[in-house]
């Protein structure tokens with residue numbers, strides 16, 4: 001286990017990097033380091049590697065471990081690195097042990113897909129995973145798995161369960177969950193698709209940290225949005241949402257899976273060389289790719305992606 005402090009302060013911007021591939025399909029370690037620099041330089045306070053935006057469902061156990069190790073080396077102690085664990089108990093336990101060996105600080109526990117909604121079964125599943133885990137665990141609710149109040153209270157008592165990522169944006173449920181947990185060690189974060197869209201609403205419930213897939217492709221904008229968010233500048237956030245986020249969401253919603261595929265394509269369009277997504281994620285059509293290019297150009301972010309210090313010396317800010 002890494003000895004990096006796992007404390008995720010309130011109001012953190014969390015990075016979920018895409019997984020870069022070489023031409024032969026192997027993990028592109030050098031590109032991984034470049035991406036880490038970009039995300040950290042624009043304000044990511046933790047990196048969740050090989051998670052949703054990182055194509056978790058498309059990676060082998062070895063690849064996931066390699067990704068975590070590469071990211072831990074690239075971040076060199078500047079931020080905690082989270083791996084992923086999931087897809088059934090034996091697999092999840094194996095993933096968390098591999099993440100620990102690779103130096104991760106914690107893991108994001110993906111819902112076991114194809115599973116029941118029955119709360120006692122959900123409780124038992126995550127308790128067993130936490131019991132077996134050498135690392136702290138962040139729960140993740142979306143799709144098939146959400147945590148009832150009692151389930152969450154019981155899980156939050158476990159010393160290795162440290163937080164909850166919400167992928168639902170279900171305000172009523174989330175408010176009840178936030179109100180139920182009084183442990184300052186337990187953190188909630190907004191991990192909805194294109195999380196900026198929900199940031200103002202969920203921020204007002206006290207869920208003030210969020211994961212940003214946009215930080216991969218338009219880090220300059222994601223940083224500016226986060227500055228407005230931290231300043232509670234609702235007018236600026238509304239303008240950014242209308243002018244930048246919603247046009248992206250319109251593209252994203254054209255095809256299931258585009259929340260990841262278009263992020264990766266956007267990085268490629270900005271010279272990131274991260275390769276294509278793996279199936280079953282969809283390859284963007286030519287028309288959607290061109291529209292994505294136009295979206296980038298509309299906000300003057302069709303320039304090469306660079307870590308912030310390099311980019312600042314080369315060009316000005318975002319024109320929105």
Ligand SMILES: O=C([O-])C(=O)C[C@H](O)[C@@H](O)C(=O)[O-]
Pocket residue numbers: 016051052053054167190191192193194195196210211212213214259
């Ligand atoms: O593992 C995941 O679900 C994610 O990749 C989360 C994303 O960063 C999501 O919050 C987004 O699309 O902004």
